[in-house]
Amino acid sequence: MKEGKISLEEVKHIAKLARLRLSENEEELMTHQLNNILLYMEKLNELDTSNIEPMHHAVEQVNVMRDDKLKPSLSSEKALSNAPQQNGVFFVVPKVL
Numbered sequence: 001m002k003e004g005k006i007s008l009e010e011v012k013h014i015a016k017l018a019r020l021r022l023s024e025n026e027e028e029l030m031t032h033q034l035n036n037i038l039l040y041m042e043k044l045n046e047l048d049t050s051n052i053e054p055m056h057h058a059v060e061q062v063n064v065m066r067d068d069k070l071k072p073s074l075s076s077e078k079a080l081s082n083a084p085q086q087n088g089v090f091f092v093v094p095k096v097l
Contacts, residue, residue, distance in 0.1 A: 004035030 011031045015022045022030060076089060085092035 005038040
């Protein structure tokens, strides 16, 4: 097997820090997978990105919130009209400890 960027000992150390218990097969698999990821990242680093504008997010996002506009709402009397208990201004609810 060719030498990778991450050694088996480093994978064991990372697993210990993450409090993961990996079998020997899982350690070898993780080493192989992490090395493949790093090799792919090396390929990406070879790309010329000098003419590409940086992004803050991979997907273009647009504000979906509506503008805050003043609209008529219920009066206190109407809001409290079906309340089982009220004091004329607020709902009355049992005390919760």
